[in-house]
Amino acid sequence: MKSGWRSGRLLESILKVVSLLAVIIPLLILTFFLITVFLDGESRLVPQFLTSYPSYKPEDAGILPALVGSIYLIILTSVIAVPIGVGSAIYLEEYGNGGWLDNLIEINISNLAGVPSILYGLLGLELFVRALSMGRSLLAGAFTMALLVLPIVITASREALRAVPSSLREASYALGASRWETIWQVVLPMSASGILTGVILSVCRAMGETAPLIFLGALTYLAFLPDSPMSPFTALPIQIFNWISRPQAGFAENAAAGIVVLMVVLLLLNGIAIYFRNKMQKRI
Amino acid sequence: MESRFILETKCKRGYKYIEIASEGISGNFNLFKAGKVEEQRLSSRKTKFRTEGLSAWFGSHQALNNISMKILKNEVNAIIGPSGCGKSTFIRCLNRMHEVVPGARVYGHVYLDEKDLYEDGIDPVLLRRRVGMVFQKPNPFPSMNIRENVLSGLKLTHRLKKDEADEIVESALQQAALWDEVKERLNKPGTSLSGGQQQRLCIARSLAVNPEVLLMDEPCSALDPVATVRIEDLLHKLKEQYTIVIVTHSMSQAARVSDQTAFLLMGELIEVEQTNNLFTHPRDKRTEDYITGKFG
Known part of the structure; x- marks a missing residue:
């Protein structure tokens, strides 16, 4: 014993x-x-690095278009992916009845999560750039990224919706709320922090992805900032990738500095999102 | 006066004479008046709900079998029976909450003021505003404060002006006997209250919608005895304005609070009677066995 x-x-x-x-x-x-x-x-890592455009001289080259492009890209990606992702999660959790259609959708979502990101690049090139003739634009990139992160958004949102106890849904129904009113007033406010976590994860993923953007033809030499969703763009990982592949030692330093910038942006994004998530959780 | 009133209704006639004889003139007169009021109330009893051949299923499991009974208006109607007898399912059929569960089906008729609830064209959402419900476990909305919880049902239908809303919050909380305890902290989350207070908050939330009926599914089973007494006291007041249907696993609670009691067993209605008759003179052997504690 x-x-x-x-x-x-x-x-x-x-x-x-x-x-x-x-x-x-x-x-x-x-x-x-x-x-x-x-x-x-x-x-x-000097202020000019953040405010300069790329150059053939490593010591003059900066990361401004890539930084701005990345920020635009993730904003657009979230605008596209969050409503679609949360919408699908609401359908599957609140409206779906577990029939063959739901199963089909579910299998597809888990399949999408496993597809290598480079295939999303090919899909984006064929579908958004060519078929829908968006060109090599910010919008085409954002749509491709949105497809890529959708499974993460959907899965996290479903988990968050499932965590809301059914007794609260019943309480709402018993007060004469319709299904939609129940979702809007009771279920979504309670699952918001969980959904936000999924969105943070997916935004970070989109921020770091390189492969699909290479296919989409995100440029690395841009002497201007994207001014509309239809303009060409570049992103941080692409810029870093480009610098690393150059032979001069100076560009390797630039790449390292670019990585630091990327990491800082990611940490900032995470910090902001975690702050909001905690604030929401406190209310519950 | 009130205790005499209840005592009087629970006594048999012969017993009443002894009581009267033992009272002075004024007591005698009061008792006589109370008796008159009670008699009038009995003769003017109205039916709120009437079920006809009501059966309910969960998938292939039949939870209710062919139940026909009346729920009396402005009275406390108790439903008793052992666990799994279908008593919760029965009241969930009265506001069409049964069908919220996937795979649940209902067969038969439920008439509310002689209108069939299961007819085409009846919107369950509108019905549930007339027939409120309080659940076994207190379930205030955690994302809302006390005030918002009370107004949660109303916010769905229309925009309220602030003073109008204040008035509703106060009167609903007053009716639920919670106002004095929470009036200083209406902005605190509903979940910060104690269990008994939370349950009264849920009652206030249901009353704020101004329903005609209040269905209560074992409202005291998660509460301590003191909180239980408060809710039972509340029922005596609420029945003046609302029809109350209460499911309870406690026979003493049914005997204390209700006017009519129905005994359900394995999805069947065994007996429905005046509460004092059912507990003193059960007609069915199974009712007798249950209320004397031989099973259940």
Whole structure:
């Protein structure tokens, strides 16, 4: 009896150490990576780097069009993906009855989540750039990215909707609310923080994706900022990718500095979203 | 006076004479008056709901079998029976909440003021504004404060002016005997209240819509005895204005609060009677076994 208790405690402390390592190791790798990148790009991390256009001289080149392009891209992507994604989640959770159509949709969504991102690039090129003749524009990029992140938005939103207890839905029905009024007034306010988490995740994914944008022909040399959804654009990962592939050492520094900028933007986005999420959760 | 009133209605005639004889002249007179009022009330009883051959299913499981009974207007109607006897399903058929559950079906008729609720063209959403419901577990909306919770049913139908809304919030909370406890903190979340207060908030929320009927599905089963007494006291007041149907697993509660009691067993209506008759002279053997605690 006593030895059994002891081995239980031993097992528990082993598990504790293992799970602690599982947290620390990735964090260490990430920190190491961040520090080396920061040291590599340190010389280029000056305000002009953020406000300059690309140049053939590494020391003059800046990241402005890529930064602006990336921000426009994720805003447009969210505008497209969030209503569609949350809408599908509401349909599947609140209206669907588990019939063959629902199953078909569900299988498709999980399939979409597993498709390599480069295929989304091919799809975007064929469908949005050519067939719908949007050209190599910001809009075509945003639609492609929206398709790419839809499964994440849908899955996270469904989880959030499912977490709302059915007793609250019944309470709302019993007060004479229709199904839509119940969703709008009771279910969505309660699941907003969970949905927002999904949106953050998907925005970060869209921010970091490179492969589909290469196919879509996001340019790397832009001497102007995109001024409409139809204008050509570039994005941070593309710019970084381009610099890395150049032979001059100066561009490698630029790439490192670009990575730091990308990471900072991602952290900022996450921070803002987590702030709003916590604020919403406090209300509940 | 009130306790005498109840006592009087619960006594048999012979017993009443003894009571009267033991009272002084004034007591005698009061008792006589109370008796008159009670008699008038009995003779003027109106039917609010009438079910006819009501059966209900969950998928292939039949929860109710061919139930025909009346729910009396401005009275407390209790539904008793062991767990799984279909008593909750029965009241959920009265405001068409049964069909909210996937795979649920209803067969038969429910008449509310002689209008069939299961006819084509009856909108369950509008019906539920006339027939309010309070659930077993208190379920105030966590994303709303106390005030918003009370107004939640009304906000669906029309925009309210602030003073109009204030008035409704106060009167609904007064009716639910919660006003004095929460008037200082109407902006606190509904979930910050205690269990008994939350349940009274749910009652206030239902009353704010101004229904004709209040269905209560074991409203006290998650509450402590003190909170239970408060809700039972409330029922005595509320029945003057509303028809009340209460499902309860507590026979003593049914005996305390209700005017009519129906006993359900395995989805069938065994007996429906005046509460005092049902508990003193059950006609069916199964009712007797249940109320004397031989099963259930």
